[in-house]
Amino acid sequence: MATYQSEFGKVEYFEDFLGIDPDATWAVGGGDIGNVSYTSVNEGSFESTVDETGGVLAITTDTGDDDNIALYYCSPVQPSSTGGATMEARVKSNSATLGAWFIGFAETLDKATPVMPAEFATATMTYNGTGGMVGLQWDSDGTVKDWRAVCGDGGAATAGSGNGTRASSIVGEGYALAADRWDIVRVELDSNATARVYLNGKLIKTFTGGLTASDLFFPVVMYENRSAAARLVEVDYFAYRTARDWDQA
Numbered sequence: 001m002a003t004y005q006s007e008f009g010k011v012e013y014f015e016d017f018l019g020i021d022p023d024a025t026w027a028v029g030g031g032d033i034g035n036v037s038y039t040s041v042n043e044g045s046f047e048s049t050v051d052e053t054g055g056v057l058a059i060t061t062d063t064g065d066d067d068n069i070a071l072y073y074c075s076p077v078q079p080s081s082t083g084g085a086t087m088e089a090r091v092k093s094n095s096a097t098l099g100a101w102f103i104g105f106a107e108t109l110d111k112a113t114p115v116m117p118a119e120f121a122t123a124t125m126t127y128n129g130t131g132g133m134v135g136l137q138w139d140s141d142g143t144v145k146d147w148r149a150v151c152g153d154g155g156a157a158t159a160g161s162g163n164g165t166r167a168s169s170i171v172g173e174g175y176a177l178a179a180d181r182w183d184i185v186r187v188e189l190d191s192n193a194t195a196r197v198y199l200n201g202k203l204i205k206t207f208t209g210g211l212t213a214s215d216l217f218f219p220v221v222m223y224e225n226r227s228a229a230a231r232l233v234e235v236d237y238f239a240y241r242t243a244r245d246w247d248q249a
Helices: 167-171
Strands: 010-015 024-026 031-033 036-041 044-048 057-060 068-072 084-093 099-106 118-121 124-127 133-139 148-153 183-190 195-199 202-207 218-225 232-243
Touching (some): 099 183, 118 133, 148 202, 218 232
Antiparallel strands (some): 036 068, 057 232, 068 218, 084 183, 084 232, 099 218, 118 124, 195 202
């Protein structure tokens, strides 16, 4: 039997990074920045970008190859009990040749040594972790560099994912990642765990039947080095919307 329900059924976060310390070094082990939690491989620094409007978080990674940073909301979504969820982030890189992104939902993320949920090297996508994941991925280790919609579970691609769906094959070559250009990534999860992945307002891929609706998924924005040098990326905002589970025990 359903419990009493009030008007506060919406669960919504929108971090616009307006109150960031202008020069803050983060430590291994993670912490919080605004409403968002973070974890990383090795240290790095946050700065508030003061020559752009609207609140922009600048992230500088450490200098080692595969050093990374993962921003995430620590409150997960269970699609079957909340009716689904939406996450969205606006991001920018200072290089289109030396890094990797994953933006979407992930069931598992190691807080001590976070690993990219999906990585693309030469012409092969590798799905990491033990849980489900869906989102948009970009990796400079790929021979053909492009945003790719991906979906996997248990360390393997789900049906229709494989090496991912290239964004440029859907919406044109202008949608491949470019240095110093903003991209908006949006991922929607339905109550049955059907997922839709968008880039700059264009639907790249719909995944059906690849995820378990009763699993718990965390929204995540993750960036990783692909060279032994510090990389600079920016996040304008990180949004997440779902609903309360009134029947939760």
